[in-house]
Amino acid sequence: MRSLSVFNSVSVDGFFTDANSELGWAYKFGGDAEYNAWVGENAKSGGGMLVYGRKTYDMMVAYWPTPQAMEERPVVAKGINASPKIVFSRRMEKATWNNTTLIKEDPVAAMKKLKAEPGPNLVVMGSGQIVSQLAAAGLVDRYTLPVIPTVLGKGRSMFEGLDRPIDLRLAGTRSFKNGIVVLTYER
Amino acid sequence: MRSLSVFNSVSVDGFFTDANSELGWAYKFGGDAEYNAWVGENAKSGGGMLVYGRKTYDMMVAYWPTPQAMEERPVVAKGINASPKIVFSRRMEKATWNNTTLIKEDPVAAMKKLKAEPGPNLVVMGSGQIVSQLAAAGLVDRYTLPVIPTVLGKGRSMFEGLDRPIDLRLAGTRSFKNGIVVLTYER
Numbered sequence: 001m002r003s004l005s006v007f008n009s010v011s012v013d014g015f016f017t018d019a020n021s022e023l024g025w026a027y028k029f030g031g032d033a034e035y036n037a038w039v040g041e042n043a044k045s046g047g048g049m050l051v052y053g054r055k056t057y058d059m060m061v062a063y064w065p066t067p068q069a070m071e072e073r074p075v076v077a078k079g080i081n082a083s084p085k086i087v088f089s090r091r092m093e094k095a096t097w098n099n100t101t102l103i104k105e106d107p108v109a110a111m112k113k114l115k116a117e118p119g120p121n122l123v124v125m126g127s128g129q130i131v132s133q134l135a136a137a138g139l140v141d142r143y144t145l146p147v148i149p150t151v152l153g154k155g156r157s158m159f160e161g162l163d164r165p166i167d168l169r170l171a172g173t174r175s176f177k178n179g180i181v182v183l184t185y186e187r
Numbered sequence: 188m189r190s191l192s193v194f195n196s197v198s199v200d201g202f203f204t205d206a207n208s209e210l211g212w213a214y215k216f217g218g219d220a221e222y223n224a225w226v227g228e229n230a231k232s233g234g235g236m237l238v239y240g241r242k243t244y245d246m247m248v249a250y251w252p253t254p255q256a257m258e259e260r261p262v263v264a265k266g267i268n269a270s271p272k273i274v275f276s277r278r279m280e281k282a283t284w285n286n287t288t289l290i291k292e293d294p295v296a297a298m299k300k301l302k303a304e305p306g307p308n309l310v311v312m313g314s315g316q317i318v319s320q321l322a323a324a325g326l327v328d329r330y331t332l333p334v335i336p337t338v339l340g341k342g343r344s345m346f347e348g349l350d351r352p353i354d355l356r357l358a359g360t361r362s363f364k365n366g367i368v369v370l371t372y373e374r
Contacts, residue, residue: 012332012355012372013346014201025352135338145199149357149372151322153349159200162340165212168199170336170366179357183368185199185336 002115004051004122005142006131007042008158009180012147015155016128023059023126026148032178040075042144048123050080053107054089056126061097084120088130108137115139131158135166142186143168149179189302191238191309192329193318194229195345196367199334202342203315210246210313213335219365227262229331235310237267240294241276243313248284271307275317295324302326318345322353329373330355336366 008016009026018025029035052060060080063069069077085100088107095102103110107130114122124131124140134140159166168185175181195203196213205212216222239247247267250256256264272287275294282289290297294317301309311318311327321327346353355372362368 010201011352012201012330012370013344014197014199018352132340143199147370149355151346151349151353151355153319153346153352157200159338159340162338165198165205165340166338168336168338168366170362170368173360173362173368175357175360179355181357181360181368181370183199183334 002117002119002121003141004111004115004124004134004139005048005144006124006135006140006158007144008125008131009146009148010158011150011152011155013151013153013155014157015152016126016158017156018152019154021055021156023056025150025152026146029148029150029178029180032176032180035176035178035180036075038174038176038182040079048121049084049086049119051111051122051124051127051130052085052087053127053130054087054092055129057087057089057092057095057097057100059126065097086114086122088127107133108139111137111139128156128158128160132161135159136162136164138187140187142171142184145183145185147181147183189304189306189308190328191298191302191311191321191326192235192331193311193322193327193345194331195312195318196333196335197345198337198339198342200338200340200342201344202339203313203345204343205339206341208242208343210243212337212339213333216335216337216365216367219363219367222363222365222367223262225361225363225369227266235308236271236273236306238298238309238311238314238317239272239274240314240317241274241279242316244274244276244279244282244284244287246313252284273301273309275314294320295326298324298326313345315343315345315347319348322346323349323351325374327374329358329371332370332372334368334370 172184359371
């Protein structure tokens with residue numbers, strides 16, 4: 001059985017997007033070589049199959065395949081573009097990003113099947129509505145959450161709409177000089 | 188100038204209360220002697236003047252002065268009951284809890300004056316609406332946030348209504364065997 005992880009930077013108040021549903025707020029805390037190396041290590045091809053909801057996919061495909069991304073964040077861009085990817089969307093007609101499979105089926109049902117098949121481990125990035133559903137269904141094995149030292153006040157939570165609490169097991173913490181603390185939890 | 192700290196347990200998704208505006212959800216992760224000792228150390232009398240909004244005060248006064256609290260959590264109860272306390276409320280007529288001062292003035296204006304006066308350091312517990320206002324006004328010097336290994340899905344954020352992000356400086360992290368990670372930030 002392959003594992004399903006969630007990888008999302010969150011603010012001190014628990015949001016993964018800012019008030020405009022953007023993810024870019026979390027990137028301003030770069031500039032720490034050790035942290036960038038850790039992120040690059042995580043994003044390397046072969047590390048997993050990336051899983052997106054429609055909104056996050058749209059943001060990602062507008063940035064990562066561009067020359068701007070290759071210049072600004074070459075290691076991560078190369079890794080993400082090469083990785084196998086899944087996007088969940090009922091309405092999308094075709095996924096144009098390199099190495100991407102479009103799944104129109106219900107995310108929970110599809111994920112149960114995917115996890116049972118052989119293949120690389122699965123990693124959700126962004127995609128709050130997908131995370132909520134998969135978490136509620138008990139399908140997420142691991143959460144890797146870099147906590148950015150910023151309070152956003154407004155934004156989207158990746159656990160929106162959850163109808164009962166989920167207890168997790170702390171699996172590790174790691175702090176970086178830029179003030180980011182990575183919290184890792186397991187089911 | 189005395190310092191103003193915020194001390195609040197938060198869920199993995201950033202809430203300090205559950206969906207019913209209760210704080211009790213955070214206490215089920217006791218049972219770790221080292222963590223309980225750390226909490227007791229923090230709550231000891233002389234550690235500060237406790238600051239509450241009306242809602243949190245009502246919850247606190249219904250529990251801490253009772254025989255039940257003295258039996259369940261004697262160290263914290265003794266410390267909290269003895270500590271000097273402030274409650275912000277425009278409508279309350281009288282604060283009946285031992286050693287408590289009622290302030291009817293605007294919390295930001297009152298806190299500016301309090302910080303400029305000599306006296307013990309100030310600690311806000313719970314009180315989301317008070318934290319939001321004081322944080323937005325740049326009056327909070329330190330946040331001590333035990334992150335409980337639970338996703339609540341719904342609850343109240345202590346930064347609700349903040350109209351622009353606040354960048355903080357990570358001052359420390361400490362993990363406990365019960366899975367709680369205490370994140371400390373400074374302004």
